[in-house]
Amino acid sequence: MPASAQNDPLLSDTPLPPLLTLTTADVSRIGRQRVWPALQGALRQTGAWALRVLAGLVLPAGLFGLWWLTARQHWIAEQILPSPAFVWESLGIVWDSGEMLTHVGHSATRVGWSLLLGGGSGLLLGTAMGLSTTLRACVLPTFRALAQVPVLGWIPLLIIFVGIEQPLKIWAISLAVLVPVTLTTLDGIASIPRAHLEVGRVFAFSRWQVLSRIVLPAALPTLFTAIRQGVMQAWLTVIFVELLSASEGLGFFMAYSRSLAQIDMVIVAMGVIGAVGLLIEATLRLLESRLQGWRRAAF
């Protein structure tokens, strides 16, 4: 019989001692010392969280109340500021008919293509200029000079060159993405410590190894910033181009509703644009934490 079994009350011959003799005093003591503080802590945390949420809701609730009261008391004509109920109803209409989703789809398609084209060429151009000093010396000054004109400014010229159909939107949004992505990527690549590259040379890394083992990991956080800026610019520009000239998409929906004096639909579209913006932000944050998980481990 192993030694440990001798101490086991189930295996030994001695009669079983009472497992637990709890008096009410014990219960109250345990409750006081263990359960209550834990409960209090949890309660305090939940309370703080609830308080934070509540505090955050005060201002929107106040604004909403003001809006509701304004509409109810007819301080501003209903044609200019429709009532919340009316806006809600309008949202229901365009949501149920699928119209809103179609417009969101059109805008998203434009953003997607432009991110692919503008973001892709921006990453390539930025990396190329970061790696080659000759290319940087030749291209960067011109690039910077041209980037001084906001992309919106180029749109009238683009209209003459490519018309006002889909190519215009893709061109304009791609350019808007290209500029920040190129400059940020260049920054990221150019700021890689020389020492790292020298280590690569000592290990006789091939060009591909240098790129994939040293340049890419070191530049990854900056590349992510570049992509984030690209997405933000794309979202800003798509609304602008669609407001200017389009026959579908969220911006078009806004401009069209405004020309019909349907301010309720304009507000609905703003809400949807904000919601999509929040979604983009959340997605980017998730991607960032996933992609850069390995960096966290270092600290």
Add this chain to the structure above:
Amino acid sequence: MALPSALALRQRLTWPDLRFLVLPAALIALWSWATQQPWVNTKIIVPPSLVLSTAWTELHRPEFYQGVGMSLMRDLSGFTIGALAGTALGILLGVSRWARLLIGPTFHTLRQISLFAWLPLLAALVGSGDLSKIVFIAFSTFYPVVLATSEGVGSVNVAHLEVARVLRFSPTQILFRLILPSASPQILSGLKLGLIYAWLATIGAEFLLYDFSAGIGQTVFKGRSAFRVDLILFGLAVIGLIGHGFTRLAQHAEQRLLRWQARAH
């Protein structure tokens, strides 16, 4: 002060790097060559000489200066309003936990609404005159300034605050002697960003809220509807130069204002 190294000295003595001229020279050569070919529509690809002559005539017209003046007026009024309001809210958000709890979520949610999406509502509420343009420009300046300022104020050193408490600084003194100086780098970079955004918004608002008044954005837009590529190109150059001027000015101001910090190290 360290002596400049031999390499740096040699670089300073050799010719400046002129490689940046390669690309523009090639592009302009290609451009002027193309406009002389019979298969090129010179209505769409206008010859460089026409752009230059348009620039020359425009620069002699008082309407041009009036337009630029109007745009600058809108830009700067909007920027001033947005920058003041943005700095104030940024300081409030940075200093007060309650303000962060109360205003923060709303601010960060509204920020997600793409900037230009405000224009139709603004136009419906205020019309499409100068007022709504200035409000829009102020709005565009507001966001980056608030973000940068609150970040700057949030990073004020706690030890410094304790020193200020020990020295019994009044709230005004804490604001002007501690918070604003320590947060000034972030505030200034926020203002710089705000200036860029304000110029973007000025051009955007002039395009979208087209109301037949003067403005450099409207000059470009008129060029499009009249199919005058030369006018558009000239307008773009002016827009770019003004934007560049703003950036340079902001950089200079930043260096000037932050000189005391550089000396500390």
